[in-house]
Amino acid sequence: xxxxxxxxxxxxxxxxxxxxxxxxxxxxxxxxxxxxxxxxxxxxxxxxxxxxxxxxxxxxxxxxxxxxxxxxxxxxxxxxxxxxxxxxxxxxxxxxxxxxxxxxxxxxxxxxxxxxxxxxxxxxxxxxxxxxxxxxxxxxxxxxxxxxxxxxxxxxxxxxxxxxxxxxxxxxxxxxxxxxxxxxxxxxxxxxxxxxxxxxxxxxxxxxxxxxxxxxxxxxxxxxxxxxxxxxxxxxxxxxxxxxxx
Amino acid sequence: xxxxxxxxxxxxxxxxxxxxxxxxxxxxxxxxxxxxxxxxxxxxxxxxxxxxxxxxxxxxxxxxxxxxxxxxxxxxxxxxxxxxxxxxxxxxxxxxxxxxxxxxxxxxxxxxxxxxxxxxxxxxxxxxxxxxxxxxxxxxxxxxxxxxxxxxxxxxxxxxxxxxxxxxxxxxxxxxxxxxxxxxxxxxxxxxxxxxxxxxxxxxxxxxxxxxxxxxxxxxxxxxxxxxxxxxxxxxxxxxxxxxxxxxxxxxxxxxxxxxxxxxxxxxxxxxxxxxxxxxxxxxxxxxxxxxxxxxxxxxxxxxxxxxxxxxxxxxxxxxxxxxxxxxxxxxxxxxxxxxxxxxxxxxxxxxxxxxxxxxxxxxxxxxxxxxxxxxxxxxxxxxxxxxxxxxxxxxxxxxxx
Numbered sequence: 124x125x126x127x128x129x130x131x132x133x134x135x136x137x138x139x140x141x142x143x144x145x146x147x148x149x150x151x152x153x154x155x156x157x158x159x160x161x162x163x164x165x166x167x168x169x170x171x172x173x174x175x176x177x178x179x180x181x182x183x184x185x186x187x188x189x190x191x192x193x194x195x196x197x198x199x200x201x202x203x204x205x206x207x208x209x210x211x212x213x214x215x216x217x218x219x220x221x222x223x224x225x226x227x228x229x230x231x232x233x234x235x236x237x238x239x240x241x242x243x244x245x246x247x248x249x250x251x252x253x254x255x256x257x258x259x260x261x262x263x264x265x266x267x268x269x270x271x272x273x274x275x276x277x278x279x280x281x282x283x284x285x286x287x288x289x290x291x292x293x294x295x296x297x298x299x300x301x302x303x304x305x306x307x308x309x310x311x312x313x314x315x316x317x318x319x320x321x322x323x324x325x326x327x328x329x330x331x332x333x334x335x336x337x338x339x340x341x342x343x344x345x346x347x348x349x350x351x352x353x354x355x356x357x358x359x360x361x362x363x364x365x366x367x368x369x
Numbered sequence: 370x371x372x373x374x375x376x377x378x379x380x381x382x383x384x385x386x387x388x389x390x391x392x393x394x395x396x397x398x399x400x401x402x403x404x405x406x407x408x409x410x411x412x413x414x415x416x417x418x419x420x421x422x423x424x425x426x427x428x429x430x431x432x433x434x435x436x437x438x439x440x441x442x443x444x445x446x447x448x449x450x451x452x453x454x455x456x457x458x459x460x461x462x463x464x465x466x467x468x469x470x471x472x473x474x475x476x477x478x479x480x481x482x483x484x485x486x487x488x489x490x491x492x493x494x495x496x497x498x499x500x501x502x503x504x505x506x507x508x509x510x511x512x513x514x515x516x517x518x519x520x521x522x523x524x525x526x527x528x529x530x531x532x533x534x535x536x537x538x539x540x541x542x543x544x545x546x547x548x549x550x551x552x553x554x555x556x557x558x559x560x561x562x563x564x565x566x567x568x569x570x571x572x573x574x575x576x577x578x579x580x581x582x583x584x585x586x587x588x589x590x591x592x593x594x595x596x597x598x599x600x601x602x603x604x605x606x607x608x609x610x611x612x613x614x615x616x617x618x619x620x621x622x623x624x625x626x627x628x629x630x631x632x633x634x635x636x637x638x639x640x641x642x643x644x645x646x647x648x649x650x651x652x653x654x655x656x657x658x659x660x661x662x663x664x665x666x667x668x669x670x671x672x673x674x675x676x677x678x679x680x681x682x683x684x685x686x687x688x689x690x691x692x693x694x695x696x697x698x699x700x701x702x703x704x705x706x707x708x709x710x711x712x713x714x715x716x717x718x719x720x721x722x723x724x725x726x727x728x729x730x731x732x733x734x735x736x737x738x739x740x741x742x743x744x745x746x747x748x749x750x751x752x753x754x755x756x757x758x759x760x761x762x763x764x765x766x767x768x769x770x771x
Binding site: 180181184185187189190193194196198199200259 | 472473476479480483484754755756757758760761764765768
């Protein structure tokens with residue numbers, strides 16, 4: 124009977140011990156959450172202040188970052204958006220740290236993966252931002268050059284260059300994030316290769332007449348003078364030969 | 370109008386014989402294939418409570434040559450904005466309503482301000498300016514026509530005659546302003562009759578022949594709010610956000626374009642809209658505020674032309690103005706008599722005295738700060754300061770209208 128009671132009570136005792144062991148972890152997690160929440164808010168306020176001092180919003184407006192944000196139908200100030208991103212990132216970070224306080228093997232595994240992924244996400248973000256600014260710069264340079272050269276479709280050309288660069292940048296970011304890298308590389312190769320091939324064909328077909336003109340003009344411009352003396356020499360030789368024969 | 374007189378500076382297009390609205394509209398259908406027209410309507414939400422806007426929309430329903438209509442709505446909340454959108458959706462062409470109090474457009478204004486591009490205070494000038502920005506961003510129209518939304522006597526012939534000179538590729542006109550008479554049982558248009566014309570002529574007496582003053586004097590109704598222009602003009606011209614809007618627009622047209630490419634067109638036999646009180650005792654309200662802003666606008670432009678405006682200049686101006694205003698009153702009294710219209714000589718004289726006071730207030734204000742120009746920068750400068758602003762504006766308006 125005693126054994127039977129032991130059988131009944133032991134799991135309950137074990138459960139109680141587990142709970143007692145778990146409660147400090149849970150408390151630690153809650154404390155980390157609350158502290159993280161407060162810390163994240165402080166950091167957000169700190170960054171908002173820094174953004175205001177360095178006139179970050181105005182810089183974003185001029186660099187075209189605000190226009191990107193607006194394309195996503197987000198109408199807050201760029202500093203608020205970036206402040207919220209930093210805040211969100213810190214909240215996730217503290218959530219992960221808090222969960223690690225629970226000391227559950229599955230969560231520990233996930234956390235390790237999360238921390239390993241952070242550098243990739245960061246570099247993808249840097250590629251996106253720098254790439255967008257670079258694409259804008261190149262597109263503008265193409266536009267100015269094309270307009271100054273009197274090219275009729277300058278704007279379309281500049282937009283096409285910009286689109287190509289954005290496709291390239293997106294592919295680079297996705298590759299960096301390791302989101303279906305095989306598919307991304309294949310899709311990028313097909314799309315980019317297709318565009319280049321289409322441009323090459325278009326240029327080839329559209330440029331047949333121009334190429335013919337260039338070739339013809341090249342031929343007509345080939346110096347005739349050196350030939351003439353040769354012909355004269357040949358004629359002279361013929362005459363000499365004729366004289367010799369006679 | 371029964372004459373065909375042309376002055377030597379700008380083109381005047383009269384209403385002669387029976388011009389035929391159907392013919393003009395059918396020609397406009399052809400012209401607008403090459404030069405699409407956008408109609409800009411600055412409006413306050415309160416105007417949708419009146420009858421005038423219903424009449425305007427009923428007439429616009431019959432118009433087929435417009436590519437797009439942009440209604441710039443002021444002082445409306447989200448619910449009122451949705452009501453206006455629904456109300457305007459009965460029109461046959463594409464209609465976009467700009468929600469000036471909405472969060473997206475407010476953010477556009479905030480973006481401009483933080484980049485030191487002051488979009489001005491809320492009003493018709495800013496409403497028109499933001500609408501031009503949308504027309505440029507949308508890149509659909511080569512011509513912009515604009516008229517108010519409080520015209521009681523509106524008919525679609527007004528719009529057709531306004532658009533015709535700029536839309537017609539055979540007439541080399543870049544800017545066209547409407548003119549009309551404003552009568553009921555008496556003459557209206559006091560600011561034009563008793564302030565603008567005598568003031569311009571008084572200035573001409575003091576300054577001597579001046580191309581800008583001659584240009585202003587060429588317009589039969591310089592304060593008419595109805596005009597059409599090429600879209601490029603919206604890129605290069607600055608717009609005043611205060612009551613000096615009409616004179617300010619003419620100043621910019623004079624500054625940037627040849628006067629030979631400017632015309633005025635007779636758009637209606639009569640024109641009736643909301644009347645404003647004179648508010649002779651309060652220069653911050655009604656016609657007095659409008660008069661002060663108009664005078665300041667003219668003074669600033671003359672100063673920019675290199676004319677020295679001193680205290681003695683302003684004193685002479687006031688005296689010369691009063692004399693000319695009195696002479697003008699006599700002419701209008703005779704005009705009213707022959708046409709059987711009422712003419713309150715005392716009310717007209719009181720208005721002229723109030724306008725004289727407005728000139729003094731404007732002169733003082735100008736002398737205090739000659740550089741305080743209430744001009745919204747042109748769109749070329751705005752896009753130079755914030756390269757993505759037109760895309761943002763288009764996105765904001767399109768999202769609001771989705």
